[in-house]
Structures are given as structure tokens and as C-alpha cells.
Amino acid sequence: MTTSVEPTPATMRASVMTGVRTLEIEDRPVPAPGPHQVLVEVAAVGVCGSDVHYYRHGRIGDFVVDAPMILGHELSGRIAAVGDGVDAGRIGQRVAVEPQHPCRRCKQCTAGRYNLCPDMEFYATPPIDGAFCRYVLTDDDMAHPVPDSMSDDAAALLEPLSVAIATMRKAHVVPGTSILIAGAGPIGVICAQAARAFGASRIVVTDLLASRREKALQFGATEVLDPAAVDVTAIEPVDAFVDATGVPVAVVSGIKAVGPAGHVVLVGMGADEYALPVSHIANNEITVTGVFRYTDTWPAAIHLVASGAVDLDGMVTGRYDLEHVGEALDSDTDPESLKSIVVPS
Known part of the structure; x- marks a missing residue:
């Protein structure tokens, strides 16, 4: 009935x-x-x-x-x-x-x-x-x-924010964490906001477009980089890397920017297969994982928006x-x- x-x-x-x-x-x-x-x-x-x-x-x-x-x-x-x-x-x-x-x-x-x-x-x-x-x-x-x-x-x-929350959890972002995010599209920007809400102290976002890098700064990034002009692998190592592009070169560069015992989360949709820097991953005990949708994220998402932590x-x-x-x-x-x-x- x-x-x-x-x-x-x-x-x-x-x-x-x-x-x-x-x-x-x-x-x-x-x-x-x-x-x-x-x-x-x-x-x-x-x-x-x-x-x-x-x-x-x-x-x-x-x-x-x-x-x-x-x-x-x-x-x-x-x-x-x-x-x-x-x-x-x-x-x-x-x-x-x-x-x-x-x-x-x-x-x-x-x-x-x-x-x-x-x-x-x-x-x-x-x-x-x-x-x-x-x-x-x-x-x-x-x-x-x-x-x-x-x-x-x-x-x-709240749905894409839920993806970002699931990503931050997998990236082990806690207060004081440094994180690199490749891509300043919708998911990259929402991930930057979520990283800030989770307490990350350094949030580096890369994008080829200057207008998108500016957006990232407005929504939580502490610094932005043009990956065509800057060697991402040469930045100060980060605790976590999130790929929101699906572009193989961005993924490989991002992994190489992660320091020992760091975490990598692949969010972007891209090629089904490509080569990864296995020696860097193994020698630094870096955890590489994907994120597929979310589990039990809506309560957290609602709180982050209602509290003003995420716009x-x-x-x-x-x-x-x-x-x-x-x-x-x-x-x-x-x-x-x-x-x-x-x-x-």
C-alpha cells in the first residue's frame, strides 16, 4: 500500500x-x-x-x-x-x-x-x-x-562530497596532513574542501588551466601548481596523493611526490591500464588504492555542509x-x- x-x-x-x-x-x-x-x-x-x-x-x-x-x-x-x-x-x-x-x-x-x-x-x-x-x-x-x-x-x-569523504578516509587525512590533488575540476575542488575540513594543513592542487587553479584556491587549496611548468615530483613530499584526472602522467607524477608510508587514492576515470612507479611504491611502502562510490558518508557530508566547513x-x-x-x-x-x-x- x-x-x-x-x-x-x-x-x-x-x-x-x-x-x-x-x-x-x-x-x-x-x-x-x-x-x-x-x-x-x-x-x-x-x-x-x-x-x-x-x-x-x-x-x-x-x-x-x-x-x-x-x-x-x-x-x-x-x-x-x-x-x-x-x-x-x-x-x-x-x-x-x-x-x-x-x-x-x-x-x-x-x-x-x-x-x-x-x-x-x-x-x-x-x-x-x-x-x-x-x-x-x-x-x-x-x-x-x-x-x-x-x-x-x-x-x-552531497553525493560528490560523499566521494570526497570516502577519498579522505582512504587517504588517511587527519589534522596536519599534507596532500596533493591532481585536477581542479568538480571532484578535485570538492576533495580540496574535504581535505581542509578533515584538517589537512597543506593542500596542493595541480591543473593545466589557470582559471581552475584560481577556483581551487577559493575552495581550500593552500597552493596550486601548473604541472606543465613545474616538476610535480620535485615538490616537498606529501603524505597523501589524490588523482582526480585519470591522466596517466598525472598519476605517476603524483605517486612520485608521496613520501614514505604515504597513501594514494585514484578517483579519476582514465585508462584501464598503465605503468606505475613500482620501485618507488615498494621502497617507500606507499599504499595505492581506488575509491568506488562510498559507504556511510551522508551523515558526515550533511554535518560538513550544515556547519559551514564545506561550501x-x-x-x-x-x-x-x-x-x-x-x-x-x-x-x-x-x-x-x-x-x-x-x-x-
Whole structure:
């Protein structure tokens, strides 16, 4: 049984990817929440690099878009209806959605690593639809309440902030840590903010574009470098390195800048394989790992934004409606663009 205060419409508009660089507005049925699910009326959706990659290339690694799919997985909204087992008092509540549906029974889930669930259903990852539409379903515990002081845009961007929080945890960032971040795009800038919030005292960000380096300084970097002009391997060694580019030369240079017992976290999407400086890694006992989404990060993300430690609203540089999702997806070609938001009204 579905419980709602106001009747929900039978259909909704959605921006659907029907092919590479092809989007169509379609009428889709509004789904009904099942047991322990909520129906969320979407307020804001951030544009992610993975959305852009699917749009331009039709795939990311083994994930191939071979049927019409709705993109978008960074979202906030309001609970419009609830299914059985969910408190009806949640209707009307503003929430940020953690866009994951793990099985909750496999070895990874029961070990607390639900982000690695082999049966994960993740928004906007084939064949699961995303949130460039008016309504979405999610598990009730994946709809995180947000304070009224937080904007819809910021609540949506708790998702990329969650990636940054997971990254800082893997990078072992604590007060006094020095960290190098390659790339001053959206994830690099959010990682710089998260590093500052975690107490890092030295935050070095590299990027080829001067405008992006300036953005990084505005959002937490203590120093910035042009990797085309400066030998990154020659800087004072850092405790941690985060790659937010996926560019092999940036990864290799960053690893070489890490001192003994340091940590490397690979976040950027790039080549499937490339050579690494194994002797430097082995001789300095450097830990190299990746980050794949997140686990239990929304409470921390909400606190960091609500407390003012992280500014997500300031990162928004463009807002688009459903008819202009293509422009939102291509907005990253503008070096002044940092984070675009789709409002599916």
C-alpha cells in the first residue's frame, strides 16, 4: 500500500538518453513505492562526469548503455509518498538521496562494504534509470533528511562530497596532513574542501588551466601548481596523493611526490591500464588504492555542509531544465564551469 498526502500524477516528464549524444523528453509512468521505499519528488540533480561519459561515449568500462536510460544520480528532493513499513510522517520531508540499492545479504554488504555489492543497483548505471525526471524511488534509509538551512542544490551535491569523504578516509587525512590533488575540476575542488575540513594543513592542487587553479584556491587549496611548468615530483613530499584526472602522467607524477608510508587514492576515470612507479611504491611502502562510490558518508557530508566547513552552493555555475540537459552535460567544455544543476520541473 502506498501512502501520500496529495495524489501523485500518473505520468512524469523525463530526459531520456536514447543514443550517444541523443536525448529525448518522454512521458514515463510515476512509480509506486514498495515496502520500505519512498517516492521522492526531485528538486535538483547535479551533473557528474560519469553522466557526461555515458552521454558522449555510451559506456564506462564494462557498463554499456544498450537501451534508453535516464541519466543523473546526484539528487535531492521531497518525499511525496511512502510504501509499507515507512512512517507516513516522512511525507513532505526534504531529503538527499544516496543513489544505491545494495542487496544487503552478500559478503560485501554484511561486511559493511555495501558499495562493493556485486548486485548493486545504482542510479544512472546501466540498466538502472537515474534522476533527470520528476519522481524517483529509493529505499527509505537511502533518503537522508537535510536541514531547512541547506539548499536543494547543496543537498544534491552531497553525493560528490560523499566521494570526497570516502577519498579522505582512504587517504588517511587527519589534522596536519599534507596532500596533493591532481585536477581542479568538480571532484578535485570538492576533495580540496574535504581535505581542509578533515584538517589537512597543506593542500596542493595541480591543473593545466589557470582559471581552475584560481577556483581551487577559493575552495581550500593552500597552493596550486601548473604541472606543465613545474616538476610535480620535485615538490616537498606529501603524505597523501589524490588523482582526480585519470591522466596517466598525472598519476605517476603524483605517486612520485608521496613520501614514505604515504597513501594514494585514484578517483579519476582514465585508462584501464598503465605503468606505475613500482620501485618507488615498494621502497617507500606507499599504499595505492581506488575509491568506488562510498559507504556511510551522508551523515558526515550533511554535518560538513550544515556547519559551514564545506561550501557546495558556491560551486554551482549553471542551472538547466529538462529541455536543456544536453547543454548541462556539455557545460564542462567551458573552463569557467564548475558544477551544473538540472532542475526537473
